[in-house]
Amino acid sequence: MNDELIAILNSWFVLNQRDLPWRKTTDPYAIWISEVILQQTRVDQGIAYYQRFLEQWPDIASLAAAREQEVLKMWQGLGYYSRARNLLTAAKQIMSLHKGVFPEDPGKLRQLKGIGPYTAAAIASIAFGHHVAVVDGNVKRFLSRFYGLDLALDRGEGKRQLEKYAQSIVENGHPGLLNQVMMEFGALQCVPRNPLCNKCPLAEQCVALRQNLVQQLPVSIRKKASRNRYFNYLVMAQPHDDGLVFVVRKRIGNDIWKGMFEFPLIETANETDFGQLSQTVEFDKITAGQHFLLSGQPFRIRHILTHQNIFACFYLLIFDHLGFVEEKNNVFLMNQNRPDDYPLPRLIMKYLLSLENQN
Ligand code: SF4
Structure with missing residues (x-):
């Protein structure tokens, strides 16, 4: 069964595979970067990130020497910024623990920061030919149906059954290639909704198709509930040349967007308004009792992350002069025309864009 399955999959791959830059390399570093980027975004968007990343840091040594802020800036827009920080930490670990050489063994790979079973299997099989299966969402869907x-x-x-099926396939050929074949088959042919069963080369053998179970498989797993958060941003600004200068602060602590920059924030348990907000101790602390003008209507937006709904509200406060703000302890002044100076979460970029559109 497996020989026939593999032969069909391989022929399908030759005819249908996409031309992707990471398919042309066996460099474990490049494969690692591509896998982590693809955990965050679609292939078409991921290509540009991958190329920019490798242009700036072509190997482990150059990445290990990068500053965290630069890596976060490069990652801007992909979300899950801990992945970017983990890339940097793992690059440093490879330099210090493995003399700059990528370990081959999946067990050793998994000891590196941020490398889980899936990424370790991808690197070990594609770069080093280890017979380990990569079980990503595409492979899960395809094999559970098949x-x-x-x-x-x-x-x-x-989980055990699925891994057994995947493993039995990669045992019988080039593991790196077969892993990519299965992932590609799930991504292009056996897609989540409306898989292309009527032109599928595996239609005859596919159990889900024979038993009319295609729409029911894979068995859906209950998703973790999303949590609502209320972010009230005090966009403290001072007019400057042809734009504004803003106060931005680096996010610290173990939360979303660690190491990224945003405006001074007051998080509340529920939605609130400016009147209530301005009565809080935090508000006084941030604005230091200085005179300001509340400009225009607040900008409200809902921003959805994997397990969080952020209800954000931006209040634009215009000060004559921001001289009272000390640029220390992760607090800086950012020119409206130079947002590229700091890594900013997508939510902050959305606000800046709305401000630009108003002018
Ligand atoms: S027949 Fe349909 S469900 Fe079965 S493997 Fe092919 S595309 Fe997937």
Whole structure:
């Protein structure tokens, strides 16, 4: 069964695979970067990030020497900024623990910061030819349908079965190639909604198709509930030349966007308004009792992250002079025309864009 399956998949791949830059290399560094980027974004958008990243840091040594702020800036727009920080930490670990040489063994790869079973398997199989299966979302969907596996796939028996199926396939050929073939098949042919069963070369053998289970598989796993958060930004600004200068602060602590920059923030338990906000101790602390003008209407926007809904509200406060703000302890002044000086979450970029559109 496997020989026939592999032969069909390989022929399909030759005819249908996309021309992707990371398919042309076996450099573990490049494969690692591509895998982490692809965990964050679609392939078409990921290509540009991948190329920019490798242009700036072509190897482990150059990445290990980068500043965190530069890496976050490069990552801007991809989200999950801990992944970018982990890339930097892992590059440093490879320099110090492995003399700058990527470890081959999946177990050793998994000891590096941010490299989990999936990424370790991708690097070990594609760069070093280790016979380990990469079980990503595409592979899960394809194999669960092909074998008619109607169990939850993230734990217990379903997970074990699925890994067994994937492993038995990569044992029988070039593991790096077969992993990519299965991922590509799931991404292009056996897609989540409306898979292309009527032109599928595996239609005859596919259990889900024979048993009319395609729409039910893979068994959906209940998603973690999203949490609502209320972010009130005090956009403290001072007119300057042809624009504004803003106060920005670096986010610290173990939360979203660590190391990125944003405007002074007051987080509240519920939605609030300016009247209530301006009565708080935090508000007084941030504005230092200085005179300001509240400009225009607040800008409200809902920003959705994987497990969080951010209800953000931006209040533009115009000060005559921001001289009372000390540029220290992660507080800086950012010119409106130079947002590229700092890594900014997408939410902050959305606000800056709305401000630009108003003018
Ligand atoms: S027949 Fe349909 S469900 Fe089965 S592997 Fe092909 S595309 Fe996927």
